[in-house]
Amino acid sequence: MSEIKYLNALSVDCVIFGFDEGELKALLIKRKEEPSSGMWALPGGFVEPTESLDNAAMRVLSELTSIPDMYMEQVYTFGGVNRYPLGRVISVSYYALVKISDYKIQATSKIEDVAWLPLSEIKELVFDHKEILQKALSTLKERVKFHPVGFELLPEKFTLTQLQNLYEVILGVLLDKRNFRKKLLGMDLIIKLDESQIGVAHRAARFFKFDPERYKEWLAQGFNFKL
Amino acid sequence: MSEIKYLNALSVDCVIFGFDEGELKALLIKRKEEPSSGMWALPGGFVEPTESLDNAAMRVLSELTSIPDMYMEQVYTFGGVNRYPLGRVISVSYYALVKISDYKIQATSKIEDVAWLPLSEIKELVFDHKEILQKALSTLKERVKFHPVGFELLPEKFTLTQLQNLYEVILGVLLDKRNFRKKLLGMDLIIKLDESQIGVAHRAARFFKFDPERYKEWLAQGFNFKL
DNA sequence: GCAAAAGTGTTTCATTTACACCCATGT
DNA sequence: ACATGGGTGTAAATGAAACACTTTTGC
Incomplete structure (x- = not known):
C-alpha cells in the first residue's frame, strides 16, 4: 500500500428502479456508441479522480433524471478481467429507488433512447449489465424485508x-x-x-x-x- | 462508457476474522513503510490489471496465510477522495472467515508484525481501515442471522x-x-x-x-x- | 343490478420465550 | 466434597397463517 502501483479504469453503473402499473421497472438507456451500439444498458459513467464513488453515482443519476435526493445504495463491485470488451474496467454498482411519477428525462446527446422497461421484459443487456441488474434486485429484495x-x-x-x-x-x-x-x-x-x-x-x-x-x-x- | 477516460488506483483490503478464546479477532499487520509506518492495518494490496477482484483478495490472503479455500465475501467499496493520503485510491473490501487453529503465518518482508487482535482491543487503524472493519463486522452480523x-x-x-x-x-x-x-x-x-x-x-x-x-x-x- | 375492488375479525397453528435442576469430571 | 460447566423439558405468550363476506362506486 505504500506506492501506488497499478491504475485501473473505474465506472459506476446504476440500476434505477421504479414502480408503475403494478410492475417493477428499470430505467435503461440505448447506447449510441460502440461497443454494443443499439443495445440496452444501465446508465453509467467513469469515475473522475476528484469525485467520490457516491458522488459519481449521483452525477450519473442527475445527468439522466431531475430528481433530487432519491434513495441510493451501493450494491457490489464487479471486477472480472474481461467484463468490458475494450479493456479492463471495474464497475461499482448502485441501485436507486424513484417515485416514477416524479421522473423527468433529461436526454443527453450521447443517448439514443431512454426508457422504463419492466423487469420481466428485459432479456439482454450489454456486457455484464444483466448480472448487475440481478444482483441489484436481490439486494433490494433482502433490504425490503427488514427496512x-x-x-x-x-x-x-x-x-x-x-x-x-x-x-x-x-x-x-x-x-x-x-x-x-x-x-x-x-x-x-x-x-x-x-x-x-x-x-x-x-x-x-x-x-x-x-x-x-x-x-x-x-x-x-x-x-x-x-x- | 465508450472510451476509457480516467484511471484510478484500486486496492483490496481484507478483514480476516477468527474466533479464539471466546473472542472474535481480526488478523492485522503492522506497516513497515510510509505512510503511517508502525500503525496497525488491514492486509491489502493493489489490484493488478490481469486479475479479478476476487483473485486479488485471495492473493492478499494467501500471501499472509496458508489456508486453502476459506470463506470469503465482498463487503463494500470505499471511494472517498481523500481516504488515502498519498493519492486517490479506491478500496474494495472483503471479509474472510478462518478456523484460527488452521492458521499459519507466512511473514513477508514488507511486514513488521502480524497478529490476531481481539476486536475489543482495536482502537485505531491506518486511513479508514477502522471504518472498513466496522462495515465488515456489520455485514457479518447480518449474514450470520440467515446463513x-x-x-x-x-x-x-x-x-x-x-x-x-x-x-x-x-x-x-x-x-x-x-x-x-x-x-x-x-x-x-x-x-x-x-x-x-x-x-x-x-x-x-x-x-x-x-x-x-x-x-x-x-x-x-x-x-x-x-x- | 352488476362488475370490481375496498375493507374488515376470528380461529388455528407454529414459533419464541422464560425458566431450574441434576450430571459428569478433575482437583 | 466441591467447583465447574454440560445437559435436559414444559408451559405461557406471541406471532403467523388461513379464511369469506359486506361495502362502495361507476356503468
Missing part, C-alpha cells in the same frame, strides 16, 4: 392495495390482504388521510402517507418484515 | 457451547442455552459425534460436526436464525 425502503417507490399518497402490490412484485410472492393490512397498520408507520380515490369504478380506496418520524426509526433499526 | 456461515470460524469438531458462544460474540447478545440447543438440533444441521472433551475439570462436552449436505442447503436458501 421500509419500498416506500421510496410509491407516490406521497398511496393506497394499501398499491403498497401490497409493490411488496408482492418485489418479493415475488402473493400476500394475504387482511394479514398485510393488519401488520402494516400495527406498525404505526403509515397514516390514514382524509382523502380517497375519485373516479374509480368501484369503492374508492383511502389514501395513506408515511409517518416520517417512524419511517426514520424503522429505517435505522430495521424490522422483521415477515408478511 | 450458517459462522461455522466457518469453528474447528471441525466443536461443542454446542462453543457454537453458542460464537453466536453470542458475533451478534452481541446473550442466548438461552436450552433454546439455542433446541433450535440448532432441530435444524438437522449438526451431527453428534461419538467423541467428548477430555481432561476438562467438569462434565465433558460432546463434540459435533456439520452435516455438509445440509450445510450447503442452508447456505443457499438461508434460514430465519432467530435465536
Whole structure:
C-alpha cells in the first residue's frame, strides 16, 4: 500500500428502479456508441479522480433524471478481467429507488433512447449489465424485508392495495390482504388521510402517507418484515 | 462508457476474522513503510490489471496465510477522495472467515508484525481501515442471522457451547442455552459425534460436526436464525 | 343490478420465550 | 466434597397463517 502501483479504469453503473402499473421497472438507456451500439444498458459513467464513488453515482443519476435526493445504495463491485470488451474496467454498482411519477428525462446527446422497461421484459443487456441488474434486485429484495425502503417507490399518497402490490412484485410472492393490512397498520408507520380515490369504478380506496418520524426509526433499526 | 477516460488506483483490503478464546479477532499487520509506518492495518494490496477482484483478495490472503479455500465475501467499496493520503485510491473490501487453529503465518518482508487482535482491543487503524472493519463486522452480523456461515470460524469438531458462544460474540447478545440447543438440533444441521472433551475439570462436552449436505442447503436458501 | 375492488375479525397453528435442576469430571 | 460447566423439558405468550363476506362506486 505504500506506492501506488497499478491504475485501473473505474465506472459506476446504476440500476434505477421504479414502480408503475403494478410492475417493477428499470430505467435503461440505448447506447449510441460502440461497443454494443443499439443495445440496452444501465446508465453509467467513469469515475473522475476528484469525485467520490457516491458522488459519481449521483452525477450519473442527475445527468439522466431531475430528481433530487432519491434513495441510493451501493450494491457490489464487479471486477472480472474481461467484463468490458475494450479493456479492463471495474464497475461499482448502485441501485436507486424513484417515485416514477416524479421522473423527468433529461436526454443527453450521447443517448439514443431512454426508457422504463419492466423487469420481466428485459432479456439482454450489454456486457455484464444483466448480472448487475440481478444482483441489484436481490439486494433490494433482502433490504425490503427488514427496512421500509419500498416506500421510496410509491407516490406521497398511496393506497394499501398499491403498497401490497409493490411488496408482492418485489418479493415475488402473493400476500394475504387482511394479514398485510393488519401488520402494516400495527406498525404505526403509515397514516390514514382524509382523502380517497375519485373516479374509480368501484369503492374508492383511502389514501395513506408515511409517518416520517417512524419511517426514520424503522429505517435505522430495521424490522422483521415477515408478511 | 465508450472510451476509457480516467484511471484510478484500486486496492483490496481484507478483514480476516477468527474466533479464539471466546473472542472474535481480526488478523492485522503492522506497516513497515510510509505512510503511517508502525500503525496497525488491514492486509491489502493493489489490484493488478490481469486479475479479478476476487483473485486479488485471495492473493492478499494467501500471501499472509496458508489456508486453502476459506470463506470469503465482498463487503463494500470505499471511494472517498481523500481516504488515502498519498493519492486517490479506491478500496474494495472483503471479509474472510478462518478456523484460527488452521492458521499459519507466512511473514513477508514488507511486514513488521502480524497478529490476531481481539476486536475489543482495536482502537485505531491506518486511513479508514477502522471504518472498513466496522462495515465488515456489520455485514457479518447480518449474514450470520440467515446463513450458517459462522461455522466457518469453528474447528471441525466443536461443542454446542462453543457454537453458542460464537453466536453470542458475533451478534452481541446473550442466548438461552436450552433454546439455542433446541433450535440448532432441530435444524438437522449438526451431527453428534461419538467423541467428548477430555481432561476438562467438569462434565465433558460432546463434540459435533456439520452435516455438509445440509450445510450447503442452508447456505443457499438461508434460514430465519432467530435465536 | 352488476362488475370490481375496498375493507374488515376470528380461529388455528407454529414459533419464541422464560425458566431450574441434576450430571459428569478433575482437583 | 466441591467447583465447574454440560445437559435436559414444559408451559405461557406471541406471532403467523388461513379464511369469506359486506361495502362502495361507476356503468
